[in-house]
Amino acid sequence: MxxxxxxxxxxxxxxxxxxxxTARILDVHLQLLLEDPWIEEDDACRALLxxxxxxxxxxxxxxxxxxxxxxxxxxxxxxxAYSLAAARENARRAREVVNTExxxxxxxxxxxxxxxxxxxxxxxxxxxxxxxxxLAVGIIESATSxxxxxxxxTLGRSIERADxxxxxxxxxxxxxxxxxxxTTILRSVGAYEAYLKTYRGMPSARNAAEFxxxxxxxxxxxLFSVLRAESCLRELDPGVGGRLGFNDQAVxxxxxxxxxxxxxxxxxxxxxxxxxxxxxxxxxxxASEAIRERYFPTNAMPMWVGETS
Numbered sequence: 001m002x003x004x005x006x007x008x009x010x011x012x013x014x015x016x017x018x019x020x021x022t023a024r025i026l027d028v029h030l031q032l033l034l035e036d037p038w039i040e041e042d043d044a045c046r047a048l049l050x051x052x053x054x055x056x057x058x059x060x061x062x063x064x065x066x067x068x069x070x071x072x073x074x075x076x077x078x079x080x081a082y083s084l085a086a087a088r089e090n091a092r093r094a095r096e097v098v099n100t101e102x103x104x105x106x107x108x109x110x111x112x113x114x115x116x117x118x119x120x121x122x123x124x125x126x127x128x129x130x131x132x133x134x135l136a137v138g139i140i141e142s143a144t145s146x147x148x149x150x151x152x153x154t155l156g157r158s159i160e161r162a163d164x165x166x167x168x169x170x171x172x173x174x175x176x177x178x179x180x181x182x183t184t185i186l187r188s189v190g191a192y193e194a195y196l197k198t199y200r201g202m203p204s205a206r207n208a209a210e211f212x213x214x215x216x217x218x219x220x221x222x223l224f225s226v227l228r229a230e231s232c233l234r235e236l237d238p239g240v241g242g243r244l245g246f247n248d249q250a251v252x253x254x255x256x257x258x259x260x261x262x263x264x265x266x267x268x269x270x271x272x273x274x275x276x277x278x279x280x281x282x283x284x285x286x287a288s289e290a291i292r293e294r295y296f297p298t299n300a301m302p303m304w305v306g307e308t309s
Contacts, residue, residue, distance in 0.1 A: 006152045007296035008094035013156030015087035019080045020133035021164025023126040026070055028180045028188045033063050051170045054078045072115055080129055084110050097149050101139045155232040159284050162225035166280035182208035189220045210266045226258045249290035257283035
């Protein structure tokens with residue numbers, strides 16, 4: 001496969017997952033600001049921008065301004081609109097391997113992406129983003145052979161999903177005084193019912209964090225996503241992890257952060273949750289760079305604001 005095609009598929013997966021994850025994080029955050037009148041809105045909004053890796057503007061921030069920056073601003077790399085447009089552009093570059101259904105889905109999504117979202121329809125907008133992202137992923141899962149094209153797409157999705165789940169967990173401490181409840185966070189990623197089946201009780205900080213970090217069966221947990229990414233890398237290069245050990249830098253980076261989380265007591269992670277989630281984000285960024293150097297060496301890698309190559 002041409003490196004140009006592989007890179008486009010990798011970033012289609014990342015951008016689709018990024019739009020979905022950003023919609024979920026914003027939905028949680030904006031609902032929290034609406035429900036809790038004691039939160040200092042400007043401070044909470046700046047903390048959210050920091051979590052998303054976006055520089056905060058000088059003016060005072062509120063719910064509407066955050067929505068403009070992270071949802072509909074087509075020039076902001078962390079925004080939903082930017083991610084949907086970038087997914088469509090990468091699909092255009094890889095048009096010879098992207099099936100018609102996926103192309104039409106991404107093309108239509110970009111075309112009908114609104115430039116403004118009324119306050120009364122914010123939740124409906126986030127639901128629409130999640131549905132369009134799920135449709136694109138469903139097309140690929142149901143109509144793509146499990147070849148290298150699927151592996152690069154899934155690799156990109158898995159790395160981005162680990163990153164976005166880490167960012168969502170980091171919002172648990174948006175302000176010193178308050179943050180979204182664990183029940184709200186679980187519901188935002190569709191994990192609430194799966195959590196209840198696993199723990200058979202109301203969410204506690206320890207159990208909810210453990211579920212979203214380490215559950216091997218739930219597809220949005222960080223561990224599940226990292227394991228899926230490692231699996232894709234091994235399938236792309238069956239020689240990884242042979243007699244000479246893990247000579248693939250991306251596999252090594254992902255394996256290290258996975259081991260750190262698996263063998264670290266959950267109470268210790270909870271004590272410095274934001275710091276640990278920053279470590280996960282750093283690992284996904286470094287793994288993405290290692291993948292670029294190995295498989296896409298001729299092109300510059302798109303990245304989150306604040307990442308360094």
